[in-house]
Amino acid sequence: MENEKLSLPNYNIPEDLENVVAITTIDRLYNWGRRSSVWPLMFGLACCAIEMIAAQTARYDMARFGMEVMRPTPRQADMMLVSGTVTKKMLPAIIRLYNQMPEPKYVVAMGACASSGGPFKEGYNVVAGIDKFLPVDVYIPGCPPTPQALIAGLIKLQEKIDKQSIKKVRWYEKGRQDANYVPMPILGPDLIDVRRNAEIKQAAAVKEGA
Amino acid sequence: MMATALQTQTVDLVARFPNSVAADARPGYSGFIVKKENLVEVATALRDEFGFDLLTAVTGVDYLAENKMEVVYHAYKTTGGPGLAFKVQVDRTDPVEVPSLINIWPGVDFQEREAWDLLGIKFTGHPDLRRILMWEGYDGHPLRKDWKEPFFEEEAKPFKSRWPDGQHTFAENKNPFRDNLNFPKDFDPEKYEVVKEDDLYASLERHSRKNEEGSLSTDHIVVNMGPHHPSTHGVLRVAVTLDGETIVGLKPVMGYLHRNHDKIGERNTYLQIIPYTDRLDYFNSMSNNFGYVTTVEKLMKIPVAERAEYIRVIMAELSRIQNHLIFIGMLMNDLGTMYTPSLYAFEERELILDIFEAVAGARMMCNYFRFGGVVRDVPESVMQKIKDLVFDRLPAKTDEMERFLNENEILVARLKGIHVLNAEDAVKYSVTGPVLRAAGVPYDLRRADPYSIYDRFDFDVAVRTNGDMMDNYLIRFDEIRQSLRILEQAIRQIPQGPINSQKPQYQVRVPAGEAYGRVESPKGELAFYVVSNGKPNPYRYHVRPASFVNLTALESMCVGMKIADFVALLAMLDIVMGELDR
Numbered sequence: 001m002e003n004e005k006l007s008l009p010n011y012n013i014p015e016d017l018e019n020v021v022a023i024t025t026i027d028r029l030y031n032w033g034r035r036s037s038v039w040p041l042m043f044g045l046a047c048c049a050i051e052m053i054a055a056q057t058a059r060y061d062m063a064r065f066g067m068e069v070m071r072p073t074p075r076q077a078d079m080m081l082v083s084g085t086v087t088k089k090m091l092p093a094i095i096r097l098y099n100q101m102p103e104p105k106y107v108v109a110m111g112a113c114a115s116s117g118g119p120f121k122e123g124y125n126v127v128a129g130i131d132k133f134l135p136v137d138v139y140i141p142g143c144p145p146t147p148q149a150l151i152a153g154l155i156k157l158q159e160k161i162d163k164q165s166i167k168k169v170r171w172y173e174k175g176r177q178d179a180n181y182v183p184m185p186i187l188g189p190d191l192i193d194v195r196r197n198a199e200i201k202q203a204a205a206v207k208e209g210a
Numbered sequence: 211m212m213a214t215a216l217q218t219q220t221v222d223l224v225a226r227f228p229n230s231v232a233a234d235a236r237p238g239y240s241g242f243i244v245k246k247e248n249l250v251e252v253a254t255a256l257r258d259e260f261g262f263d264l265l266t267a268v269t270g271v272d273y274l275a276e277n278k279m280e281v282v283y284h285a286y287k288t289t290g291g292p293g294l295a296f297k298v299q300v301d302r303t304d305p306v307e308v309p310s311l312i313n314i315w316p317g318v319d320f321q322e323r324e325a326w327d328l329l330g331i332k333f334t335g336h337p338d339l340r341r342i343l344m345w346e347g348y349d350g351h352p353l354r355k356d357w358k359e360p361f362f363e364e365e366a367k368p369f370k371s372r373w374p375d376g377q378h379t380f381a382e383n384k385n386p387f388r389d390n391l392n393f394p395k396d397f398d399p400e401k402y403e404v405v406k407e408d409d410l411y412a413s414l415e416r417h418s419r420k421n422e423e424g425s426l427s428t429d430h431i432v433v434n435m436g437p438h439h440p441s442t443h444g445v446l447r448v449a450v451t452l453d454g455e456t457i458v459g460l461k462p463v464m465g466y467l468h469r470n471h472d473k474i475g476e477r478n479t480y481l482q483i484i485p486y487t488d489r490l491d492y493f494n495s496m497s498n499n500f501g502y503v504t505t506v507e508k509l510m511k512i513p514v515a516e517r518a519e520y521i522r523v524i525m526a527e528l529s530r531i532q533n534h535l536i537f538i539g540m541l542m543n544d545l546g547t548m549y550t551p552s553l554y555a556f557e558e559r560e561l562i563l564d565i566f567e568a569v570a571g572a573r574m575m576c577n578y579f580r581f582g583g584v585v586r587d588v589p590e591s592v593m594q595k596i597k598d599l600v601f602d603r604l605p606a607k608t609d610e611m612e613r614f615l616n617e618n619e620i621l622v623a624r625l626k627g628i629h630v631l632n633a634e635d636a637v638k639y640s641v642t643g644p645v646l647r648a649a650g651v652p653y654d655l656r657r658a659d660p661y662s663i664y665d666r667f668d669f670d671v672a673v674r675t676n677g678d679m680m681d682n683y684l685i686r687f688d689e690i691r692q693s694l695r696i697l698e699q700a701i702r703q704i705p706q707g708p709i710n711s712q713k714p715q716y717q718v719r720v721p722a723g724e725a726y727g728r729v730e731s732p733k734g735e736l737a738f739y740v741v742s743n744g745k746p747n748p749y750r751y752h753v754r755p756a757s758f759v760n761l762t763a764l765e766s767m768c769v770g771m772k773i774a775d776f777v778a779l780l781a782m783l784d785i786v787m788g789e790l791d792r
Contacts (some may be wrong), residue, residue, distance in 0.1 A: 044445075047575070205395075
């Protein structure tokens with residue numbers, strides 16, 4: 001099946017070579033390899049992490065889609081599955097992990113909290129969605145998403161990988177070496193996003209009250 | 211029958227200390243109010259003369275209108291029976307100072323730090339009073355009533371802006387910083403100096419065991435495990451000082467999953483809190499619901515429908531079984547038998563989750579209990595599934611797991627004789643749950659201070675005596691078997707009838723007063739302290755999580771042990787971060 005997908009349809013390969021030769025493009029080959037071995041970072045934040053574990057167990061078996069090799073170190077991971085509430089205190093650690101991941105790297109926001117803050121959005125220590133800091137590829141709704149929903153989300157990511165072109169992906173663009181580097185936020189009186197320093201200073205100056 | 215846990219008047223503390231103790235006479239309140247100056251003296255007497263050796267909860271309440279700050283203590287006896295609440299009231303002018311009770315009950319350590327962090331109550335004499343859930347340098351004490359979170363809209367829900375009048379507003383648009391942020395006036399982020407974690411390392415250094423006199427002088431190294439670490443069961447971070455391979459000092463750092471449960475709870479209506487409790491200990495949403503509704507029912511003084519009582523017990527015990535299955539599976543992962551045993555454990559867990567899904571609609575976040583009963587009945591087909599599991603499959607599978615694991619040579623070598631906690635230390639550090647029972651203290655709330663209908667069932671309190679890792683591991687199997695015994699009886703006895711004693715309603719009326727309700731969650735004592743002022747929202751809502759308090763003992767458990775055993779020792783406490791950080 002994979003062989004058919006890989007081969008370009010317009011080239012006629014002699015019948016006796018069909019199982020041996022495939023004519024394809026670099027993009028297709030590259031994407032095929034990448035989508036079939038997405039290694040997630042073994043990284044759980046909250047309740048969603050438990051469903052992530054459940055998705056790997058016998059009943060759901062994420063391994064069917066080439067995604068079971070959880071890597072505890074970011075240096076070997078392709079995908080960060082943000083599985084749970086992102087708190088301000090935890091955020092610098094998450095950003096550091098993301099920055100340590102080699103490209104290509106993908107981010108999947110699993111569940112309501114990682115997507116938007118979810119039920120805990122109003123909390124003073126909660127970041128209202130990881131997408132305020134990291135570029136999210138797939139959002140999976142649910143609180144927590146069932147293992148089926150998680151697998152559906154990961155298949156969506158595979159579909160996204162299928163459509164990538166090696167020329168256009170942001171990590172291979174010329175002159176944009178640190179396009180994927182997210183500056184570390186600072187824990188001050190509240191969470192300081194250093195990219196927004198000027199804005200914060202301005203808003204604090206005109207703030208009402210003492 | 212429902213035991214009233216706060217029958218504190220059995221101890222006449224006023225007669226013993228006529229000048230420094232007064233009964234709490236506020237309507238709906240109970241217990242005693244102790245003068246601040248005499249707190250240590252009264253607490254010592256409570257422990258030594260009256261036998262209240264287990265201090266389970268310490269928390270603060272901010273009575274803004276009366277300009278008072280109150281610290282509430284709940285003490286119990288490990289021999290069982292009702293507890294005693296005593297309080298200290300101080301003026302609400304900074305610095306709010308209360309003497310620390312850490313020398314009497316060392317288990318108050320983290321809870322006092324939490325009260326300092328969130329309420330700004332300074333416990334004088336506490337050797338390590340740092341922020342615990344938020345970070346050093348954070349602005350303000352969030353649980354104070356005059357502290358407003360960045361997305362603050364109104365004091366209490368339902369917010370007017372959320373009514374469906376066709377308008378939709380984003381919370382971000384109402385905040386000057388256009389995000390969940392709040393900075394002091396004229397704050398300049400570029401000039402801000404980051405508060406480094408010097409306090410943590412200084413405290414670690416101070417509490418580390420020193421090289422013995424005359425011994426070879428060796429360098430100590432500090433290792434930070436977590437918050438991203440595969441075996442810390444979530445986002446816990448532990449700073450460890452090592453002398454070679456031996457742990458000489460250890461400080462857990464938490465708050466990486468602090469989701470502001472208490473603050474959000476105080477804005478929510480009573481009913482809205484139930485789904486939030488699901489997300490405390492996310493393995494056991496049923497037990498969390500149980501604890502919360504028991505507490506509020508105590509305040510409301512309403513009965514629980516007979517059938518619902520049985521359904522509650524069935525769900526709570528099923529939850530306990532799946533929790534212990536996960537514990538066993540995850541412990542094996544931590545010990546290095548990666549995945550295979552945990553796959554077996556998760557296989558059974560899925561079957562229990564199927565039942566939860568069938569009755570509640572969700573696998574993990576069940577939101578199933580209501581005040582006076584439960585939300586939906588258990589259909590006959592699901593009851594049949596439960597019967598099949600309880601009478602047939604689970605006993606056989608428990609036997610199977612024991613047969614596969616218990617005599618494994620490597621497992622025995624890793625677990626046997628590695629000391630976790632002895633009885634004295636466990637009680638001292640307010641440890642509850644299986645860890646306490648494995649140390650030889652038969653303290654199980656289902657027997658010691660029965661709630662719901664646990665007094666109707668015939669079961670043994672699982673207890674083991676060695677307090678080593680092997681006993682801590684085996685006691686989980688014992689508890690699974692006892693839970694199965696309770697389940698068998700509950701399934702046989704469950705009557706037909708209504709599943710709620712009340713009419714379904716969105717807003718419940720809760721009379722003014724306080725209640726401290728506790729249940730034996732699979733991890734230990736899960737308790738809720740709720741103060742009502744008659745409004746639709748609780749005035750104070752505090753969770754006393756088992757994991758958080760049990761973790762107090764971690765330092766004393768691990769110092770002197772090898773770093774290789776640390777992961778397994780941490781696994782023994784069976785912590786879950788949602789409950790630990792709230």
